[in-house]
Amino acid sequence: MQLESSQRSRGLAVAVKLDRRPSRIDRLGLWLSRSSTIDGLWIGTTESKPYPALRRVEEALQLIRRHDALNYSRIVHNLDRIWVHLLPDARAHYDLSLNACALDERYVLDERMTLERIASTIVHEATHARLEGWGIIYEEKSRYRIEAVCLRRELNFLKKLPDTGLMQEEIARTLEWCESDQAYFSDASFWSREVQGQIDTLRYLKAPDWFVQFAMWLIRRRRSRLSAP
Numbered sequence: 551m552q553l554e555s556s557q558r559s560r561g562l563a564v565a566v567k568l569d570r571r572p573s574r575i576d577r578l579g580l581w582l583s584r585s586s587t588i589d590g591l592w593i594g595t596t597e598s599k600p601y602p603a604l605r606r607v608e609e610a611l612q613l614i615r616r617h618d619a620l621n622y623s624r625i626v627h628n629l630d631r632i633w634v635h636l637l638p639d640a641r642a643h644y645d646l647s648l649n650a651c652a653l654d655e656r657y658v659l660d661e662r663m664t665l666e667r668i669a670s671t672i673v674h675e676a677t678h679a680r681l682e683g684w685g686i687i688y689e690e691k692s693r694y695r696i697e698a699v700c701l702r703r704e705l706n707f708l709k710k711l712p713d714t715g716l717m718q719e720e721i722a723r724t725l726e727w728c729e730s731d732q733a734y735f736s737d738a739s740f741w742s743r744e745v746q747g748q749i750d751t752l753r754y755l756k757a758p759d760w761f762v763q764f765a766m767w768l769i770r771r772r773r774s775r776l777s778a779p
Contacts, residue, residue: 553670559688566586571647572645572647572648575576575704576645576647576648577757579596579633580594580631580633580648581625582596583595583633583635584597584601584604585604586604586608588608588611588626589613589626590626591625591626591629591630591631591632592630592631592632592633593607593608593611593631593633594631594632594633594634595633595634595635595655596636596655597634597637597655597659598633602659602743603631603634603653603655603659604625604634604657605657605755606658606663607634607653607658607668607672608633608667609665610622610665610668610672611625611632611669611672612690613665613666613669613711614669614672614673614707617707617710617711618673621673621676621703621707622707624676624677625651625672625673625676627639628676628679628680628683628711629650629651629675629676629679629695630648630649630650631648631649631650631651632650632651632653632672633645633648633650633651633652633653634652634653634658635653635654635655636651636655636656636747636751636754637653637747637752638744638747638750638751639701639743639744639747640654640672640741640747641653641656641657641671642654642671642675643668643675643691644675644678644679644682646682649679651671651672651675651676651679652692653668653672658673658755666708666711666714666717667708667717668761669707669718670704670707670708671704673693673703673704673707674700674701674703674704676705677699677702677703678696678724681696681699681700690736694728694734694735695734697735698728698729701721701724701725701728702725704721705718705721705722705725708721737757748765749763749766750756
């Protein structure tokens with residue numbers, strides 16, 4: 551079953567990046583990022599000037615602070631970073647290796663994206679960080695239950711904002727879906743979406759077709775090696 555765009559945008563495609571050590575590419579990306587700090591929380595972006603995504607995330611955080619002091623406190627205490635860059639596998643995810651809420655640049659800059667949605671997504675991913683801190687690991691058998699917890703935290707947050715009825719309905723439908731289609735959270739399903747996301751990102755970057763085909767070959771080869779006994 552394919553998720554609707556509103557469900558994909560909630561970070562469900564890959565909610566947690568499972569690597570426990572940051573890659574060299576991520577470390578370089580952080581170093582090259584434009585950043586600011588709010589209440590001890592690092593906020594960065596790899597985009598170019600005038601850094602509209604950075605401003606949108608800052609405004610979304612201010613929205614949370616104004617309307618939900620408890621969730622804001624949890625965000626700044628459970629996350630070290632909020633990082634906007636290109637994510638091939640999700641619109642947003644919790645990056646365990648960086649203790650970061652990672653947001654896809656395309657998602658944040660989408661002209662249809664409201665501050666309320668960005669704020670809600672940050673609340674969602676910060677809940678993943680909090681659960682990880684409690685030792686609740688994002689493994690295959692428990693993923694749908696963990697997602698349900700994060701979605702309920704979003705719903706609780708949105709009830710404190712005006713004019714978010716439609717968003718609340720979307721989350722309620724997504725909660726029902728989590729229980730009915732648990733196969734979506736399998737390792738095999740994650741891998742399939744990651745491969746497609748990498749291809750889509752290359753096309754977004756206007757990579758030539760020959761390079762996309764070569765990348766697909768490398769991805770499949772790597773997958774074959776990883777799955778070999």
